[in-house]
Amino acid sequence: MKDIAIAxxxxxxxxxxxxxxxxxxxxxxxxxxxxxxxxxYLVDDADAxxxxxxxxxxxxxxxxxxxxVPLEADVPGELGRMMHRLAAAGVELEVQYSDHENRKVxxxxxxxxxxxxxx
Numbered sequence: 272m273k274d275i276a277i278a279x280x281x282x283x284x285x286x287x288x289x290x291x292x293x294x295x296x297x298x299x300x301x302x303x304x305x306x307x308x309x310x311x312y313l314v315d316d317a318d319a320x321x322x323x324x325x326x327x328x329x330x331x332x333x334x335x336x337x338x339x340v341p342l343e344a345d346v347p348g349e350l351g352r353m354m355h356r357l358a359a360a361g362v363e364l365e366v367q368y369s370d371h372e373n374r375k376v377x378x379x380x381x382x383x384x385x386x387x388x389x390x
Contacts, residue, residue: 272301273317274366274378276333277324279310286310288327296323302370311366313337313376338377338385339370350375353389360388 279285282305289310293300298320303312314320317334324332343349353375357364362385366378379385 272313272315272337272339272376274303274335274337274376275312275314275317275320275324276335276366277310277312277329278308278331279305280308289324289329292323292327292329293320296320298323302368302374302376304368311368311378313339313368313370335366335378336382338379338382338389339374340377340389342369342373342375344373356388357385360384362388 277289279289286305293314296319298314298316301313301315303310305311312320321332321334340353342353354364357377357379361381363380364377365380366376368376370376377385
């Protein structure tokens, strides 16, 4: 699974086009969201997603490796403990969202260090 980042300057109108393009390409969204004019989505086939978006005129589409980790959502403070472990390992967190299985999706500068810190 990888994260795709897409500039969506027109909010809902841009997201509608993203959804149409990815749907026509047979790419499902496994999690994600939009903030500050950028949509991030967790996808299984990032190459197909990026190719379809670029052909549809989206510029600056980025594909990034992700780390998908379980989060004990019923345990208060769990996200804070997870983030403290990343910070203590010197890992830069760039993007964080949840997937449809309530796991945390992380895009970081050093995926191997993040995996080691979260074991």
